Amino acid sequence: GENVEQHPSTLSVQEGDSAVIKCTYSDSASNYFPWYKQELGKRPQLIIDIRSNVGEKKDQRIAVTLNKTAKHFSLHITETQPEDSAVYFCAASFGGRDDKIIFGKGTRLHILP
Amino acid sequence: DAGITQSPRHKVTETGTPVTLRCHQTENHRYMYWYRQDPGHGLRLIHYSYGVKDTDKGEVSDGYSVSRSKTEDFLLTLESATSSQTSVYFCASSALSVAGVRNEQFFGPGTRLTVL
Numbered sequence: 001g002e003n004v005e006q007h008p009s010t011l012s013v014q015e016g017d018s019a020v021i022k023c024t025y026s027d028s029a030s031n032y033f034p035w036y037k038q039e040l041g042k043r044p045q046l047i048i049d050i051r052s053n054v055g056e057k058k059d060q061r062i063a064v065t066l067n068k069t070a071k072h073f074s075l076h077i078t079e080t081q082p083e084d085s086a087v088y089f090c091a092a093s094f095g096g097r098d099d100k101i102i103f104g105k106g107t108r109l110h111i112l113p
Numbered sequence: 114d115a116g117i118t119q120s121p122r123h124k125v126t127e128t129g130t131p132v133t134l135r136c137h138q139t140e141n142h143r144y145m146y147w148y149r150q151d152p153g154h155g156l157r158l159i160h161y162s163y164g165v166k167d168t169d170k171g172e173v174s175d176g177y178s179v180s181r182s183k184t185e186d187f188l189l190t191l192e193s194a195t196s197s198q199t200s201v202y203f204c205a206s207s208a209l210s211v212a213g214v215r216n217e218q219f220f221g222p223g224t225r226l227t228v229l
Contacts (some may be wrong), residue, residue: 002172006155032216043203043220044156089155098209098216099144099163103171105155 002027002094006104019080020104021107023090024072033066033073034101037087047088048075077109082084085111116140119204119221127229131172132191134224136204144207146218147171149200157202162187189224194228201225 003026013019034049050057050064050073057064061080066073066112073092077084092103117138126132132166147159148171158171160179168179175199178190187206191198205218 021131034217036218042224045219046217049217093216097166099207100158100161100169100171101146101156101216101218102147103156105153 002100002102004090004092006090006107008107009105010108010110012110012112013080014079015082018081019076019077019084019109020059021088021090021109023074023092023104024070025092026071027092027094030071030094031103032092032098034073035062035064035075036091037086038089038091038102038106044089052090054098080111082111082113085109086095088092117192117204117219117221119202119224121224121227122222125229126194128174128195132194132226132228134189134202134204136187136189136206136221138185138187138206138219139209140206140219141184142206142208143184144209144216145181146205146207147177147187147189148203148205149173149198150203151200159189160204161200163214172192192228196228199226199228206217 005024016019029051034043038044061078065077087106089106091101094100120135148156157173162168162181178186197228203225204221207218
């Protein structure tokens with residue numbers, strides 16, 4: 001069925017270190033993979049996305065990698081800062097269409113001082 | 114954030130009563146979504162719409178129905194609310210570009226629904 005697995009569910013890293021969150025998806029037709037950040041009490045917001053014709057994308061301290069063969073993609077945050085503390089969700093499109101988006105269960109990232 | 118709103122923001126109701134949540138967007142987005150958010154489950158897709166009167170089921174559609182009679186409004190109805198439907202409900206909208214490069218979903222502020 002349509003499924004996005006996300007790991008870990010909780011991640012604590014020292015400020016300044018890197019954080020990596022990994023996701024796998026079930027549909028080989030998936031071609032769009034966004035990442036959302038949700039701060040406490042707020043709505044989710046897109047931070048980066050990648051399409052299946054690209055293997056890696058970077059935006060300042062955030063990067064996403066995609067391995068279509070293995071059906072997994074990862075979010076990398078370097079030089080973590082206190083404001084990076086939040087819940088991060090990966091997602092994937094399903095059914096060969098961009099409009100059906102299924103989310104993973106989320107990773108709660110804690111940045112330790 | 115002002116482009117998508119939800120009403121009501123909070124609601125307490127009793128088991129067995131019908132409930133309708135409203136999502137309104139002013140961005141002329143073609144696509145609209147309803148998700149529920151529960152601890153340990155992340156965001157689960159309930160229903161989505163790819164145009165006026167065009168809707169499809171998501172992961173957890175049982176017990177929910179939707180309607181979209183206008184581009185700007187997407188209604189979620191719980192015909193007979195149950196305690197398992199206590200949750201935070203998020204609406205979202207998006208507009209695919211012509212090239213389909215980005216499909217950013219813009220989320221509403223959420224509705225906290227409690228079913229007693």
